[in-house]
Amino acid sequence: MSINKNQKFLLTGNEASAEAAIQAGCRFYYGYPITPQNEIMTHMALRMPEVGGTFIQVESELAAIYMVYGSAAAGGRTMTSSSSPGISLKQEGISYLAGSELPCVIINMQRGGPGLGDISPAQSDYFQAVKGGGHGDYHTIVLAPSSVQEAADLVFDAFDLADCYRNPVMILGDAQLGQMMEPVVFCKKQKTDLSAKTWALTGARGRKRNIIKSFYPVKGELEVFNIKLQKKYHEIEAEEVRYEEIDTRNADIVIVAYGTSARICREVLKDAKKQSLKIGMIRPITLWPFPSHCIARVAERVQSILTVEMSAGQMVEDVRLAVNGKCPVHFYGRTGGGIPSPKEILHKINELIQVKEKVTCVTS
Amino acid sequence: MELTYSKPKTLIDTPTHYCPGCGHGIVHRLIAEIIDDLDIREKTIGLAPVGCAVLAYNYLDIDMCEAAHGRPPAVATGIKRVHPDNIVFSYQGDGDLAAIGTAEIIHTANRGENITVIFVNNAVYGMTNGQMAPTTLLNQRTLTTPKGRNEKIDGYPLRMCEILSIIDGSRFIARTSITSPANIKKTKQLIQKGFQTQIEKRGFSLIEVLSTCPVYWHMTPCESMKYIDEQMTKTFPLGVFKDWENENQF
Numbered sequence: 001m002s003i004n005k006n007q008k009f010l011l012t013g014n015e016a017s018a019e020a021a022i023q024a025g026c027r028f029y030y031g032y033p034i035t036p037q038n039e040i041m042t043h044m045a046l047r048m049p050e051v052g053g054t055f056i057q058v059e060s061e062l063a064a065i066y067m068v069y070g071s072a073a074a075g076g077r078t079m080t081s082s083s084s085p086g087i088s089l090k091q092e093g094i095s096y097l098a099g100s101e102l103p104c105v106i107i108n109m110q111r112g113g114p115g116l117g118d119i120s121p122a123q124s125d126y127f128q129a130v131k132g133g134g135h136g137d138y139h140t141i142v143l144a145p146s147s148v149q150e151a152a153d154l155v156f157d158a159f160d161l162a163d164c165y166r167n168p169v170m171i172l173g174d175a176q177l178g179q180m181m182e183p184v185v186f187c188k189k190q191k192t193d194l195s196a197k198t199w200a201l202t203g204a205r206g207r208k209r210n211i212i213k214s215f216y217p218v219k220g221e222l223e224v225f226n227i228k229l230q231k232k233y234h235e236i237e238a239e240e241v242r243y244e245e246i247d248t249r250n251a252d253i254v255i256v257a258y259g260t261s262a263r264i265c266r267e268v269l270k271d272a273k274k275q276s277l278k279i280g281m282i283r284p285i286t287l288w289p290f291p292s293h294c295i296a297r298v299a300e301r302v303q304s305i306l307t308v309e310m311s312a313g314q315m316v317e318d319v320r321l322a323v324n325g326k327c328p329v330h331f332y333g334r335t336g337g338g339i340p341s342p343k344e345i346l347h348k349i350n351e352l353i354q355v356k357e358k359v360t361c362v363t364s
Numbered sequence: 365m366e367l368t369y370s371k372p373k374t375l376i377d378t379p380t381h382y383c384p385g386c387g388h389g390i391v392h393r394l395i396a397e398i399i400d401d402l403d404i405r406e407k408t409i410g411l412a413p414v415g416c417a418v419l420a421y422n423y424l425d426i427d428m429c430e431a432a433h434g435r436p437p438a439v440a441t442g443i444k445r446v447h448p449d450n451i452v453f454s455y456q457g458d459g460d461l462a463a464i465g466t467a468e469i470i471h472t473a474n475r476g477e478n479i480t481v482i483f484v485n486n487a488v489y490g491m492t493n494g495q496m497a498p499t500t501l502l503n504q505r506t507l508t509t510p511k512g513r514n515e516k517i518d519g520y521p522l523r524m525c526e527i528l529s530i531i532d533g534s535r536f537i538a539r540t541s542i543t544s545p546a547n548i549k550k551t552k553q554l555i556q557k558g559f560q561t562q563i564e565k566r567g568f569s570l571i572e573v574l575s576t577c578p579v580y581w582h583m584t585p586c587e588s589m590k591y592i593d594e595q596m597t598k599t600f601p602l603g604v605f606k607d608w609e610n611e612n613q614f
């Protein structure tokens with residue numbers, strides 16, 4: 001397969017994510033099959049040999065994340081991908097990656113849970129992705145694409161962010177994004193101003209030895225290290241928040257939704273306009289760092305906020321923290337692989353408006 | 365006067381955290397000597413395990429990496445794929461390699477990954493205060509087998525060399541001990557052969573070293589050495605189980 005910049009392809013979100021990783025210089029991919037992200041592996045199996053890279057179908061997700069750990073420690077651009085149950089298995093390794101400050105990209109094309117769940121789209125791994133997931137005080141940067149093009153673009157950015165901050169980056173998609181086909185162009189370029197990986201393991205030739213570790217057994221050292229990590233996280237929170245803001249200026253109600261839910265809500269915005277309802281949307285693109293400032297700002301002037309998720313209500317907790325009582329925060333979600341329809345969401349919005357009108361009547 | 369014995373360059377001149385009579389220190393020294401002898405200090409990358417040897421990077425003056433409990437072969441694979449011309453070895457205990465990391469070691473061997481594994485079998489979990497290991501002998505008392513290991517409840521000691529030697533991807537598999545100068549010399553030869561296997565890009569090599577844990581065996585260092593010779597080697601016979609130079613040996 002040869003890729004020209006600006007050439008248009010019709011690809012699934014899975015294939016586009018995989019190809020974007022290759023274009024971004026990822027040369028070490030490790031994975032274990034799981035639906036609905038198998039096309040990432042299949043694409044890597046085909047493409048890695050073509051570009052002189054490594055593809056290993058590993059014995060487990062657990063071993064895969066530690067191969068990523070090894071290749072990251074050795075200075076390579078490396079990635080793994082999986083879906084919810086497999087991502088759970090990787091959590092120990094992600095904690096180690098964060099604790100050893102190793103850059104890598106992890107794609108989670110979420111499916112329904114808990115347990116084996118099913119293979120339909122879900123957003124119920126939000127807590128796991130943004131709150132740590134593994135043990136210890138750490139964060140992964142979490143990016144949430146809502147189209148195939150954006151999936152490709154964000155995979156690109158993910159590698160740069162990982163290298164820039166020496167931190168694991170997770171792409172949080174879902175079965176829908178992974179499986180659907182859309183046109184995509186691979187137009188992003190790798191960042192060129194990233195500093196050399198002088199910390200990487202290459203053999204101690206002509207320099208002092210390098211050690212990659214997360215173990216700090218001497219009393220007090222671990223706290224010092226954690227404070228350093230937190231400083232880095234604050235810097236990421238200050239520099240890297242991304243979101244899309246649609247029609248919030250004059251909105252009565254603002255939806256907060258990411259990924260596939262946000263895609264569905266775009267339709268809701270169109271339908272609402274037809275009914276002359278003033279509805280806007282904030283679409284977080286980074287789930288961590290979370291666009292709290294934007295949500296807080298908007299909360300000052302709207303009647304209420306409606307969070308829409310394909311979960312029983314996870315991101316809504318962060319929305320409430322951001323809003324901090326400035327306006328009511330409502331939730332509409334479907335769980336266990338259920339996908340909310342634009343009609344359902346619009347119905348919920350109309351309910352909120354009616355309730356608001358009733359309240360106004362009583363008080364006036 | 366001629367100097368006949370000195371500290372290897374690769375061994376850092378610092379007191380270790382190991383207990384008196386512990387075998388880990390001997391094995392560290394052998395690895396350092398071999399790295400010096402082969403002149404590969406500047407291209408070797410080592411993996412420290414989770415176990416008593418977790419701080420191995422404090423003693424070996426080479427690039428080193430931590431791995432989570434049981435995962436050194438996977439991490440070593442990730443490193444080796446980036447730097448196929450470097451020498452990559454993992455250093456693992458019996459809990460690390462033969463319990464929590466069984467899948468990783470078997471599949472790394474099966475891929476014929478061109479790395480060397482130093483497997484220090486002391487028949488017990490040293491770091492966590494002496495619980496049963498997969499290699500604990502029958503009737504051996506540990507914290508979690510207070511009446512001795514009972515095969516009906518605890519299963520049998522796991523012989524990793526024997527298991528690994530029937531895997532096609534394995535190229536050099538040997539078991540040795542450190543109970544006498546002669547055995548230490550033999551151990552050095554075998555580990556060196558493991559590194560040689562890797563340098564010649566022949567594939568996966570593993571050297572199991574029967575080692576002491578006097579503290580959790582509740583023995584003196586001398587009794588511990590005797591215990592290896594008289595008891596451990598009955599369950600874990602010494603020898604070369606697979607050798608690319610003589611493929612029909614097994």
Ligand SMILES: Cc1ncc(C[n+]2csc(CCOP(=O)(O)OP(=O)(O)O)c2C)c(N)n1
Pocket residue numbers: 414415416417433456457458459460461484486488489490491492497
């Ligand atoms: C996932 C995980 N489980 C358990 C532990 C606790 N732990 C640390 S070392 C160890 C056993 C080490 O035994 P072995 O591998 O035989 O090494 P030794 O100390 O005997 O050299 C255990 C269970 C851990 N660190 N991580």
Ligand code: SF4
Pocket residue numbers: 381382383384385386387388416486490491576577578579580
């Ligand atoms: S506990 Fe056992 S294995 Fe660990 S350092 Fe002490 S003697 Fe060595």
Ligand SMILES: [Mg+2]
Pocket residue numbers: 457458459484485486487488489490497
């Ligand atoms: Mg042990």
